[in-house]
Amino acid sequence: MLSAPPRTAGTARKQSAGRLAVALLGPALRQTPRTPLLLGGSVALSTAALPAALGAGLGLSDAALLCRVGAVVVALAVGFALDDRAARTTGVLPVRPLLRRVVRAVPVLAVGAVVWTATAVLARAAAAPEVRSLFPWGGLATEAGALTVVALALAALGLRLTGGEQGGATAAPGVLLLVIAAALLPDRFAVFLPPGHPHWTGVHLLWAGLLGVFLTGGVLLARTDP
Amino acid sequence: MTSSTALGGTSTEQGRPSPGRVVARGGRGAVSGLARVEAVRLLRHPALLAASGLYAAFWIFDLATGDAAHRFPVLQDESWFVHLPLLLLAAGALLAANQAALRSHRDSTETVYETLVVGRARRVLAHLLSLLPTVLIAAVLTAARIGYLANRPGAVGQVRYWDLLAGPLCVLLAGVIGVLLSVFATSGVVAPTAVVGLGVLTFAGALNAGSSWRWLGLLAFEDENAAPLPVVLTARPAAAHAGWLAALAVLLATVAVLRSGGRGAGLKVVAAVAGAGVLVTGVVQTRGVSSAVVERRTAFTEHPAAxxxxxxxxxxxxxxxxxxxxxxxxxxxxxxxxxxxxxxxxxxxxxxxxxxxxxxxxxxxxxxxxxxxxxxxxxxxxxxxxxxxxxxxxxxxxxxxxxxxxxxxxxxxxxxxxxxxxxxxxxxxxxxxxxxxxxxxxxxxxxxxxxxxxxxxxxxxxxxxxxxxxxxxxxxxxxxxxxxxxxxxxxxxxxxxxxxxxxxxxxxxxxxxxxxxxxxxxxxxxxxxxxxxxxxxxx
The missing domain is CATH 1.10.390 (Neutral Protease; domain 2)
Incomplete structure (x- = not known):
C-alpha cells in the first residue's frame, strides 16, 4: 500500500504562505488606497485619449511621451500601495511583512498594468497611421515596469522612515524628482530616448538593470518591519 | 522669566507654557513666527533638498567635465533657458509645501490645532509666507547661473532681466499651488499628480513653441531647432509673463486663505486685484509678435549689412x-x-x-x-x-x-x-x-x-x-x-x-x-x- 510522501518543512511553509496570501487578499483589497489609482488612471487615460480622439496623427516621439506620462502616474499610484495606517497593529500579526506587502501590492500592480496598457493603446492610436507599426511596446513597457518598481522600492524605504505607515509620501516625490532629473539629462546621457534612436536597445538594457536593482532593494527593505 | 511664543502665548524658562498668562494674540507676529519655523522646515524638507541636490549635480557635472557645452552661450536665450533645471526646484517646492501644509492632517493633529489662537486661515497664510526663503534661493541660483554663463569666454548677447524673474516666480507659484491643493484635498497623491499635470503642460508648450498659449504655462519655450536672434529681434513678453506668474501666485494664495476660513475686505480686494492682473497680463503675453518686431526681423534678414x-x-x-x-x-x-x-x-x-x-x-x-x-x-x-x-x-x-x-x-x-x-x-x-x-x-x-x-x-x-x-x-x-x-x-x-x-x-x-x-x-x-x-x- 502506497502512502503519500512526507511533506518537507519548505513545502509546508509555501502552502501556508499561499493560504495566508489568499486569506489576506480580501482585507488587502478593501484597504487598497483608491484615490491614487483613480486619479492616476484618469490623468493617464485622459491625456492619451484626447489626442487619439482628435486624430492628432502624432509622431512616434510624441506618442511615446503620452505613454511615458501614463507610466509616471501609474508609478505614482503604485507608490501608495504599501501605505498602512494600521501598521502598529498589523506589525504584531504572525504574518511575514514581505508577504503582507506583496499581497497589498499585487492588486494595485494588476490595475496599474491594465491602466498603462490602455494608455499605451490610446497613445498608439494617437500616432500617425504610417508609424503605428513602429510603436516600441517592449521598450516603453520596460520603462514603465522600472518606474513602477522604483516607486515600490521608494515606498518600502518610506515605510521604514514612517513606522510602516506612509510609503507614498516618500515614493511620489522620489519618483517625480528622478523622472524630472532624468528628463533634463544632456543628450548624450538621455534615458528617455525617441523611438528608433540608435542607443534605444542599450538604454533599455539600462532600464532593465535599474528594474532589477530596485526590485532587489525593495524586497530587502520590505521583508522586515521598521 | 518668561518669553513670548510663536503662537502668541508665553512660556517659562523650562519651555512649559504658563497657563495663567497666555495672551490671545493671533495676529501678524504669530503668523510671521510660524512662517519662520515653517520656512526652515521647508528648506530642510527631503523633497526640496533632493531637488536642490539634483540641480547642483547638473552644474557640478558640467564644471567637472570642463563645461564645453556652455562655452558659447547666447545670453538672451540663456536668460529663459536657465529656468529649465529650476523646474526641479519648483516641483520640490510644490511637493514639500503640500506635505508641510498636510502635516497636521497626516499626524491627526488638526483638531488639536483648532484650540490654538492661530486659526486655520492664518496657518495657511504662514505656510504661504514660508515659501519666500525658497524663492529667494531660486533667485540666487538663477543669478549665480546667469552670472557664470555671462562670464564664459565665448558668451555673447545680453541678459534679459524680466526673463530671469520667471524662474523664481515659477518656484513661488508651484509652492502656492502645493499649499492651495492641501486646502482642497488631503490625499497625498494630489500634489504629485499636479506636478505631472504641470509637466505635461510644460512639455505641450515646448512641442508648440510657436503658439501664444504656451505663455499660459510655467515656462515658455522657444523652438529648439531655431537659431538665436540678436537681442533687438527677440519678442518674448517676459515682463508680462513675470507679472502673470506673480499675479496668479497672489490670486491662488488668496483663494487658499479664503477657502480655509480667511475673512476681511482687504483679502477680497487683493484677490480681485490679482484676478484682474492675471487677466490683463494673460492677454498681453499672448498677443504674439508685434508688427514692429516682424518688420525689424525682415530688415535684419534681407539687409544684414546695415x-x-x-x-x-x-x-x-x-x-x-x-x-x-x-x-x-x-x-x-x-x-x-x-x-x-x-x-x-x-x-x-x-x-x-x-x-x-x-x-x-x-x-x-x-x-x-x-x-x-x-x-x-x-x-x-x-x-x-x-x-x-x-x-x-x-x-x-x-x-x-x-x-x-x-x-x-x-x-x-x-x-x-x-x-x-x-x-x-x-x-x-x-x-x-x-x-x-x-x-x-x-x-x-x-x-x-x-x-x-x-x-x-x-x-x-x-x-x-x-x-x-x-x-x-x-x-x-x-x-x-x-x-x-x-x-x-x-x-x-x-x-x-x-x-x-x-x-x-x-x-x-x-x-x-x-x-x-x-x-x-x-x-x-x-x-x-x-x-x-x-x-x-x-x-
Whole structure:
C-alpha cells in the first residue's frame, strides 16, 4: 500500500504562505488606497485619449511621451500601495511583512498594468497611421515596469522612515524628482530616448538593470518591519 | 522669566507654557513666527533638498567635465533657458509645501490645532509666507547661473532681466499651488499628480513653441531647432509673463486663505486685484509678435549689412550683429585654418564672413534664401560673403544644432575658397569629385572643433552623402558619398603630406571635372570603392 510522501518543512511553509496570501487578499483589497489609482488612471487615460480622439496623427516621439506620462502616474499610484495606517497593529500579526506587502501590492500592480496598457493603446492610436507599426511596446513597457518598481522600492524605504505607515509620501516625490532629473539629462546621457534612436536597445538594457536593482532593494527593505 | 511664543502665548524658562498668562494674540507676529519655523522646515524638507541636490549635480557635472557645452552661450536665450533645471526646484517646492501644509492632517493633529489662537486661515497664510526663503534661493541660483554663463569666454548677447524673474516666480507659484491643493484635498497623491499635470503642460508648450498659449504655462519655450536672434529681434513678453506668474501666485494664495476660513475686505480686494492682473497680463503675453518686431526681423534678414559692425583680420572681413563681436575670433580661427592650407594667391584673394539670420525659416527646411543677399553684399562692397549663423560650439559639445553651425560655416568658407562661389541656388548645390574632397578636407582640418563637428554630421548621416543646409534653409551644399569617404579618411592624418600635395596640385584639385579617383591618385591613397550603377544625382 502506497502512502503519500512526507511533506518537507519548505513545502509546508509555501502552502501556508499561499493560504495566508489568499486569506489576506480580501482585507488587502478593501484597504487598497483608491484615490491614487483613480486619479492616476484618469490623468493617464485622459491625456492619451484626447489626442487619439482628435486624430492628432502624432509622431512616434510624441506618442511615446503620452505613454511615458501614463507610466509616471501609474508609478505614482503604485507608490501608495504599501501605505498602512494600521501598521502598529498589523506589525504584531504572525504574518511575514514581505508577504503582507506583496499581497497589498499585487492588486494595485494588476490595475496599474491594465491602466498603462490602455494608455499605451490610446497613445498608439494617437500616432500617425504610417508609424503605428513602429510603436516600441517592449521598450516603453520596460520603462514603465522600472518606474513602477522604483516607486515600490521608494515606498518600502518610506515605510521604514514612517513606522510602516506612509510609503507614498516618500515614493511620489522620489519618483517625480528622478523622472524630472532624468528628463533634463544632456543628450548624450538621455534615458528617455525617441523611438528608433540608435542607443534605444542599450538604454533599455539600462532600464532593465535599474528594474532589477530596485526590485532587489525593495524586497530587502520590505521583508522586515521598521 | 518668561518669553513670548510663536503662537502668541508665553512660556517659562523650562519651555512649559504658563497657563495663567497666555495672551490671545493671533495676529501678524504669530503668523510671521510660524512662517519662520515653517520656512526652515521647508528648506530642510527631503523633497526640496533632493531637488536642490539634483540641480547642483547638473552644474557640478558640467564644471567637472570642463563645461564645453556652455562655452558659447547666447545670453538672451540663456536668460529663459536657465529656468529649465529650476523646474526641479519648483516641483520640490510644490511637493514639500503640500506635505508641510498636510502635516497636521497626516499626524491627526488638526483638531488639536483648532484650540490654538492661530486659526486655520492664518496657518495657511504662514505656510504661504514660508515659501519666500525658497524663492529667494531660486533667485540666487538663477543669478549665480546667469552670472557664470555671462562670464564664459565665448558668451555673447545680453541678459534679459524680466526673463530671469520667471524662474523664481515659477518656484513661488508651484509652492502656492502645493499649499492651495492641501486646502482642497488631503490625499497625498494630489500634489504629485499636479506636478505631472504641470509637466505635461510644460512639455505641450515646448512641442508648440510657436503658439501664444504656451505663455499660459510655467515656462515658455522657444523652438529648439531655431537659431538665436540678436537681442533687438527677440519678442518674448517676459515682463508680462513675470507679472502673470506673480499675479496668479497672489490670486491662488488668496483663494487658499479664503477657502480655509480667511475673512476681511482687504483679502477680497487683493484677490480681485490679482484676478484682474492675471487677466490683463494673460492677454498681453499672448498677443504674439508685434508688427514692429516682424518688420525689424525682415530688415535684419534681407539687409544684414546695415546692422553690422565689421572687422578685418589678416585680409578677411568679419561682420557680426551687435552683441556677437566676441565670436569673430572663433570665425577667424576657422577661416585661417582653411587659408593656411591653400596656395598663397588663393589665401590672399580677400574674403568676407557675414553673420545672417533666417527667423522665418520653417522647421522642414523648405525656406529659400532671400534674393536680396547678393545685392546687399555687393552694395556693402563685400560680394560673395560667406554666411555664418548665430550658433557656435566647441566642436560637437553643445548639441547637434550648434555643432552643425560650426560644420556648416567651415564647409561654406572652404567651398568659397575652392570654387569662388557661395551657395545661392534655391536648393542644395551638389559638390562632386576632387572639389568635394578638397572642401571637406579643408573644413575638417581647419580646427579641432570643425573636425569634431564634421565627424558628428557624418555619424548622423545615412547613405554617405554629407549635406549642409544653410541656416536650416533649402539651400546649401551637399557632397557626393565617395568624395566624403575619401575626405574623412584624410582628415586628421599625421604627417602633412596631403597639405603639400594639395598646394602643389591646387589647380587640378579645384578644377570642376577632376574625379575622386584622380584626387586619390594625386594623393597616393586608394580610392573608395565605386558603387556600380549608382550615379549620384547632380554629379
Amino acid at each position: 546692422y553690422q559692425d565689421c572687422t578685418v583680420g589678416n585680409g578677411v572681413t568679419y561682420c557680426a550683429f551687435e552683441g556677437f563681436d566676441r565670436w569673430k575670433q572663433e570665425w577667424q580661427q576657422v577661416a585661417e585654418g582653411v587659408l593656411h592650407r591653400v596656395p598663397q594667391d588663393v589665401a590672399g584673394a580677400g574674403y568676407t564672413v557675414r553673420q545672417r539670420v533666417l527667423p522665418f525659416a520653417d522647421a522642414n527646411g523648405g525656406t529659400a534664401l532671400p534674393e536680396s543677399w547678393s545685392r546687399d553684399d555687393a552694395a556693402a562692397g563685400t560680394p560673395g560673403a560667406v554666411t555664418v549663423g548665430t550658433d557656435w560650439s566647441d566642436g560637437a559639445a553643445a548639441g547637434d544644432r550648434r555643432s552643425d553651425a560650426v560644420a556648416g560655416f567651415a564647409t561654406g568658407f572652404a567651398y568659397r575658397v575652392v570654387t569662388g562661389e557661395v551657395p545661392d541656388r534655391p536648393r542644395l548645390s551638389m559638390v562632386c569629385g576632387a572639389r568635394a574632397v578638397l572642401v571637406l578636407w579643408l573644413a575638417g582640418e581647419a580646427t579641432p572643433g570643425t573636425r569634431e563637428a564634421l565627424r558628428s554630421v557624418r555619424d548622423r548621416t545615412f547613405g554617405g552623402a554629407i549635406s549642409m543646409p544653410l541656416l536650416g534653409s533649402a539651400a546649401g551644399v551637399s557632397f557626393e558619398p565617395r568624395a566624403a569617404e575619401l575626405a574623412f579618411a584624410l582628415i586628421g592624418q599625421e604627417g602633412g603630406r596631403t597639405a603639400e600635395t594639395v598646394k602643389a596640385a591646387w589647380a587640378e584639385f579645384s578644377a570642376h571635372g577632376t574625379t575622386v579617383d584622380r584626387a586619390a591618385e594625386l594623393l597616393g591613397v586608394p580610392a573608395p570603392e565605386a558603387v556600380t550603377g549608382n550615379q549620384v544625382a547632380g554629379c
